[in-house]
Amino acid sequence: MGTGLWGDLNSVKELMALADSLLSSANLSYQAITPLVAGNTATGVNPVELADDLLKYQPQLIEADRQINLAVTARSQLASENLTPKSVIYS
Numbered sequence: 001m002g003t004g005l006w007g008d009l010n011s012v013k014e015l016m017a018l019a020d021s022l023l024s025s026a027n028l029s030y031q032a033i034t035p036l037v038a039g040n041t042a043t044g045v046n047p048v049e050l051a052d053d054l055l056k057y058q059p060q061l062i063e064a065d066r067q068i069n070l071a072v073t074a075r076s077q078l079a080s081e082n083l084t085p086k087s088v089i090y091s
Contacts, residue, residue, distance in 0.1 A: 008083055008084055010082065011078055011079065011082065011083060014074050014075075014077045014078045015074075015078070017070070017071075017074035018071050018074040018075055018078070021067045021068070021070040021071035021074060022067075022068075022071045024064075024067040025064045025065075025067035025068045025071065026064075028060045028061070028063050028064035028067065029060075029061065029064045031060060032057035032060040032061050032064070033057075035053065035057075036050065036053050036054070036057070
């Protein structure tokens with residue numbers, strides 16, 4: 001594996017997996033949290049309704065957490081010493 005541009009190109013699979021997992025996690029989290037925030041800011045926080053909503057969106061939040069774990073795994077597979085400085089993702 002080379003350094004610089006070749007290192008970036010050789011790491012494209014891991015970089016894409018990292019980006020995909022981060023975006024998926026953000027999207028799932030946003031979809032789950034948006035209704036919770038919208039519903040509770042207009043009327044105030046109702047703990048019972050909030051708990052019910054959290055249970056309702058629990059599968060999405062669990063999947064978002066799984067996607068974050070996939071991103072962590074993809075990040076750990078990157079050889080940052082082979083990437084150009086602007087490509088390095090700090091842990």
